[in-house]
Amino acid sequence: MENFTRLTAIAAPMDRINIDTDMIIPKQYLRTIKRTGLGSVVFDELRFNVDGTEKSEFVLNQEPYRRSGIIVAGDNFGCGSSREHAPWALLDFGIRCIISTSFADIFYNNCFKNGILPVTVKSDQLKALMADASDRENPELTVDLNIETIIRPNGGRVAFKIDEFRRKCLLEGLDDIGLTLQKQRKIDSFESKQRVNQPWLYLENESN
Amino acid sequence: MTDPKTLFEKIWDSHLVDVQGDGTCLLYIDRHLTHEVTTPQPYEGLRQAGRSVRRPDATIAVLDHNVPTDWNEKIDEDSQLQIDTLRRNCAEFGVELYEVDDARNGIVHVIGPEQGFTLPGTIIVCGDSHTATHGAFGALAFGVGTSEVEHVLATQTLIQAPARSMRISVDGDLPAGCSAKDLILAVIAKIGTAGGTGHVIEYAGPAIEALTMEGRMTVSNMTIEAGARAGLVAPDNTTFAYLQGRPRAPKGDLWHQAVSYWKTLPSDKGASYDKEVIIDVSGIVPQVTWGTSPELVAPITSQVPDPADAPTEDARDSWRRAIDYMGLRAGMNMAGIPVDRVFIGSCTNGRIEDIRAAAEVAKGRKVSDGVRAIVVPGSGLVKLQAEEEGLDRILTEAGFEWRSPGCSMCIAMNTDRLEPGERCASTSNRNFEGRQGRQGRTHLVSPAMAAAAAVTGELTDVRGMLP
Ligand code: SF4
Numbered sequence: 094m095e096n097f098t099r100l101t102a103i104a105a106p107m108d109r110i111n112i113d114t115d116m117i118i119p120k121q122y123l124r125t126i127k128r129t130g131l132g133s134v135v136f137d138e139l140r141f142n143v144d145g146t147e148k149s150e151f152v153l154n155q156e157p158y159r160r161s162g163i164i165v166a167g168d169n170f171g172c173g174s175s176r177e178h179a180p181w182a183l184l185d186f187g188i189r190c191i192i193s194t195s196f197a198d199i200f201y202n203n204c205f206k207n208g209i210l211p212v213t214v215k216s217d218q219l220k221a222l223m224a225d226a227s228d229r230e231n232p233e234l235t236v237d238l239n240i241e242t243i244i245r246p247n248g249g250r251v252a253f254k255i256d257e258f259r260r261k262c263l264l265e266g267l268d269d270i271g272l273t274l275q276k277q278r279k280i281d282s283f284e285s286k287q288r289v290n291q292p293w294l295y296l297e298n299e300s301n
Numbered sequence: 302m303t304d305p306k307t308l309f310e311k312i313w314d315s316h317l318v319d320v321q322g323d324g325t326c327l328l329y330i331d332r333h334l335t336h337e338v339t340t341p342q343p344y345e346g347l348r349q350a351g352r353s354v355r356r357p358d359a360t361i362a363v364l365d366h367n368v369p370t371d372w373n374e375k376i377d378e379d380s381q382l383q384i385d386t387l388r389r390n391c392a393e394f395g396v397e398l399y400e401v402d403d404a405r406n407g408i409v410h411v412i413g414p415e416q417g418f419t420l421p422g423t424i425i426v427c428g429d430s431h432t433a434t435h436g437a438f439g440a441l442a443f444g445v446g447t448s449e450v451e452h453v454l455a456t457q458t459l460i461q462a463p464a465r466s467m468r469i470s471v472d473g474d475l476p477a478g479c480s481a482k483d484l485i486l487a488v489i490a491k492i493g494t495a496g497g498t499g500h501v502i503e504y505a506g507p508a509i510e511a512l513t514m515e516g517r518m519t520v521s522n523m524t525i526e527a528g529a530r531a532g533l534v535a536p537d538n539t540t541f542a543y544l545q546g547r548p549r550a551p552k553g554d555l556w557h558q559a560v561s562y563w564k565t566l567p568s569d570k571g572a573s574y575d576k577e578v579i580i581d582v583s584g585i586v587p588q589v590t591w592g593t594s595p596e597l598v599a600p601i602t603s604q605v606p607d608p609a610d611a612p613t614e615d616a617r618d619s620w621r622r623a624i625d626y627m628g629l630r631a632g633m634n635m636a637g638i639p640v641d642r643v644f645i646g647s648c649t650n651g652r653i654e655d656i657r658a659a660a661e662v663a664k665g666r667k668v669s670d671g672v673r674a675i676v677v678p679g680s681g682l683v684k685l686q687a688e689e690e691g692l693d694r695i696l697t698e699a700g701f702e703w704r705s706p707g708c709s710m711c712i713a714m715n716t717d718r719l720e721p722g723e724r725c726a727s728t729s730n731r732n733f734e735g736r737q738g739r740q741g742r743t744h745l746v747s748p749a750m751a752a753a754a755a756v757t758g759e760l761t762d763v764r765g766m767l768p
Contacts, residue, residue, distance in 0.1 A: 109622075110615045111494065111594055115733045120714050124367060124379035126341035126386050138735050143721070167615060169495045172528065173733060175430040177339070177447035195498060198530050199430060199444055206448035256462065257323040269448070270350070273456045276319055276327060280355075280458055283318045283329050293551035293559045294331055294423065296358035 095208040096266030100189050101235040102162025105152045106226035112166055113173035114200065118182040131178060132185030153186075156229075163190045163234055165219070165226045170211075171200025180207045190236045192243070194219050205259050208266065210238060212253045222251065238264055305569035308535050309466050309501045312441040312566070316424050318458055328461050330453050331423035332440075333360040334409045335396070337367065337380075337387040338714075339428030343451035344390040355457040357395040361418060362387060364401050365408045367714040370677050370704035372401075374716060394454075407680025407706040410434035410648035414518065415682055417547025421536035421563040426453055431648050431730065432531075433524040437517035438544070439536035439566050441501070444525065464530050465499055465575040470506035473583030478764035480658065481516035482650060482728065482747035484508065485523045486588035486598045491580055494596040497529025500576060503568065504534050508582050514543040515654040522649045523730050526595040535567035589635055589760055590732045590745040592623030597732075599635060601750070601762045607631040626734055627742050628722070636762055638744075642725040643674035643755040644737070645701075645748050647711035650728035651679025653686050655748040659701075660692040662752035662766055668700030669758030674751075675702040675717065677709040701755065713738045726754035 119137050140151050147154045153161060164170075164183075170193040171179060180203045183191070190210045204211045214222065225245050226232045235244040238260060243251040255263070262269065273280075288295055306314070319327040333356075340362070347353065354360060364387065367380040376384075391398040399406035405416060410431055413419040419435045425442040426432060428450040435442035445459065453459055469492075475484060489496075502524055509517065517534045524532030534540075541560055544550045551559045586600035597620070599606065605624060608631065611617035624631060629638070645651075645659050656678060668674045676696050678684035684706060687693055693703045709717040711729035719725055719741025728751050729736075732743035744760060753763040 110619055113733050115731075115736055119735055119739070120712050123338050123714065124377075124383055126345070126383060128342050138739060143739070169498075169528070172494065173430070173731065175339075175428060175444040175446055177342075177428075180446075195495065197528065198499065199446060203446035203448065206446060256325065258321055258325045258460075269460060270346075270352070270452050270455050273327065273452065273458055273460065274352075276458075279318050279327070280329070280456060284457075287329070291422075291559070291562065293555045294359075294420070296549075 094206070094266050094268060097189060097208055097210050097238055097263045099235065099237045099239065100162060101233060102189070103157055103160050103232050104163035104165050104222070104226035104234045105158040105161035106223050107152060107164055107166040108223055110167035111169045111172055114171060114176050114179040115173055117171070117179040118176065123176060123178055128181050129185055131182035132187065135182035135186045157232065160187070162187055163192065163236065164188055165222050166191060166193045168194045170196050172197040175199045177203045180204050180209050184209055192219070192222055205263060206269065208263065210236060210263060212236065212243065214251055214253060218251050221245070305572040307466050307568040307572040307574065308439060308503055308533055308566055309441065312422055312424065313463070315422070324463060326461050326463065327458050328424060330426055330457055330459055331359060332418060332425040333453050334413050334425065334427035334432070335360060335362045335450065336365050336409050336429065337383045339447050339450055340390060341383060341386045342447050343454055344394065346451045347394070347455060352455045354394040354396060354454045359457065360396045360454070362391050362396050362398040363406055363409050363412055364399070365706070366708045366712060368401055368707045369715050370707045370709045370717055372705055376715070380715065404681035404685055407683065408648045408651060408708055410522065411651055411679030411683065414438065414514070415547070415680055417544055417550030420544070420550065421540060422566050426459065430525045431522050434518050434522040434648055436521040436524065436532040437514060437534050438540055439533060439563070441531055441533065443531040464501045466503065467497060467500040467529070467576040467578065468503045468505055468574040470577070470579045471504060471508035471582055472506050472579065473508055473581040474511070475508060475582055476585065478749065478767055479585055479587055480747040480749065481512055481519040483585055483588045484582050485520045486590070486595070486745065487582060487585045488580055489523065489527050489595050490588070490598045492527055492578060494526060494594050495528040497524065497527040500529045501531045501533060502527065502529045504532060509534055510537065513654060514539060515652045518652065519649055523595070526730060536563045587747060587750050587763055589750065591627065591629060591635060592620065593626055593732055593734050594623070595730070595732060595745060597623055598745070601635050601760060603635055605629045605631055605633050605635065628724070635760055638760045639724070639758055640672060640726045640744070640754050640760065641723040642719060643672060643751050644710040644725055644727040644729065645675070645751050646677030646679065646709050647729040648679060649730040650748050651677060651683065653683050655728065656683065656687045656692050658748040659752040660695045662749050662763060663699040663701060663756060664695050666699055666756040668755045672755055672758050674700065674755040675704055675710070677704040678706050680706050699756065710737050726751045726760060
């Protein structure tokens with residue numbers, strides 16, 4: 094996983110609430126066995142007409158937002174299904190950071206596993222950042238995870254908070270599984286205790 | 302004296318493998334359900350890192366999301382590749398897979414309980430958001446992303462931040478014509494689709510206790526639609542009676558040992574919750590969604606609301622967009638809106654009780670001209686049981702199509718889907734834009750309401766059609 098320290102990028106304004114994972118990546122694209130290649134169809138139905146041509150009113154089809162690295166969106170971003178294809182598709186398009194007033198839990202989790210930083214801000218802050226992003230002349234934001242701060246085009250600062258473990262993993266690009274496997278002994282000892290206390294949870298016992 | 306604990310706290314605390322300095326927990330996962338769509342990447346990841354599946358005995362795999370529900374139908378290449386990939390991975394990593402023609406196969410959240418794989422007091426995960434279904438058994442069950450699937454396969458654990466707790470107490474008797482589906486839709490109408498964000502919801506109260514396991518699963522299933530991480534119902538005699546004798550449930554002495562443990566699980570008197578909601582369902586009316594989010598729901602006796610009445614500016618926009626997408630007008634009666642399609646099935650309403658409810662309404666009636674109605678049992682075993690009870694004949698004589706198990710039109714990954722502009726009364730759980738097919742329009746309803754829509758050709762108050 095690529096680490097995330099500080100990002101300066103164009104921010105695309107998506108001023109609507111409840112952007113769900115079906116909108117981010119419709120299910121016909123879930124039939125892949127890979128993680129990559131979904132950037133070309135991210136936001137498929139919002140972005141393209143049935144005949145495959147672009148919908149000009151959609152923000153990512155407009156300049157300079159075609160090169161966005163950040164999305165600023167309304168409340169409850171990423172609600173709906175657990176599909177990790179949603180962050181994969183965003184990442185493959187080039188989105189490394191999403192700013193909203195709230196995120197759906199599973200989506201929020203999935204972002205960290207893929208090197209995307211989801212930032213939660215208050216609603217007046219979101220309004221200001223939405224206005225920044227909507228300024229076509231200068232829609233660039235800087236997001237610095239080290240100091241947990243967004244730097245606005247006018248130099249203004251918005252502080253945010255990410256829990257410590259996630260922040261560390263993202264800053265260093267650490268792989269969760271590798272970290273957990275270092276705790277193998279603790280897992281072993283949990284299992285031996287559980288096997289005694291709740292033997293019915295172990296199949297070799299269930300079948301007799 | 303120890304502090305009183307909630308059911309959720311009891312399960313959480315008994316699964317802690319490690320707690321990190323910042324409070325993040327490493328939790329042990331007892332049961333892992335897998336399916337074809339969210340497993341190719343995790344197995345590939347294991348292979349690349351030279352890792353194995355830690356507990357194949359605690360993992361099962363099904364084929365449900367994109368298998369055709371008409372076995373004569375040809376499957377598309379991408380779906381076939383996913384299915385073959387799961388077969389190969391299960392064989393290589395030693396995980397049991399239920400094949401398409403195995404009666405035990407079916408929708409992942411239907412077969413877990415049916416096999417007794419789902420047990421009280423356990424932590425269960427699956428790469429699918431409706432894993433919350435299993436919470437009906439007093440198991441902490443939640444959906445995970447694909448990377449987390451890999452994490453569980455490799456380590457049998459997950460890294461989780463503690464959730465807050467919420468209790469929804471449901472009082473009153475459900476009126477005739479209303480089901481668990483109407484109950485949960487009414488709850489979502491009250492708290493909203495973000496009402497449970499960051500929380501684990503415990504459903505309690507007389508109306509929940511009175512539900513069958515099927516009904517409790519319907520309620521728990523849609524917890525995710527209220528934004529919560531998981532839903533829970535305390536295990537009781539209804540739970541134990543459902544589980545006893547199931548293939549993977551404990552037997553003999555172990556059964557008694559398990560039941561005495563499960564009886565210690567319900568929340569202690571005086572346990573506290575971060576949030577409490579009380580709802581009385583004795584006055585509810587069958588529910589139907591009119592918008593593109595499950596919270597945009599109303600009684601069948603009411604009208605499509607006017608966006609001008611929305612509580613906030615954001616909501617006004619989203620109502621307007623939803624009404625437009627759904628091809629409706631503010632103020633029109635919900636009853637009488639014509640439908641093109643009817644779908645009865647999914648992990649929300651694909652169990653035997655749901656099919657019975659649909660058949661009760663369909664009996665002696667005919668599917669309206671121009672309406673195409675399909676019934677998709679949640680598993681091979683549900684299908685067999687329905688056939689034993691003669692429900693398939695009642696339904697097919699009425700003009701419903703009787704299919705083989707799968708997710709079908711709930712997710713529309715195969716040819717079971719809406720055409721642009723088509724309107725569907727559906728017993729599934731999501732009415733998002735495009736969920737049942739591009740530009741498709743979904744009204745979420747109970748199985749009885751769906752059957753009523755099929756035979757009348759329009760959204761209808763089923764209460765007038767019951768014996
Ligand atoms: S029936 Fe629908 S919600 Fe349930 S597992 Fe299948 S796709 Fe998911």
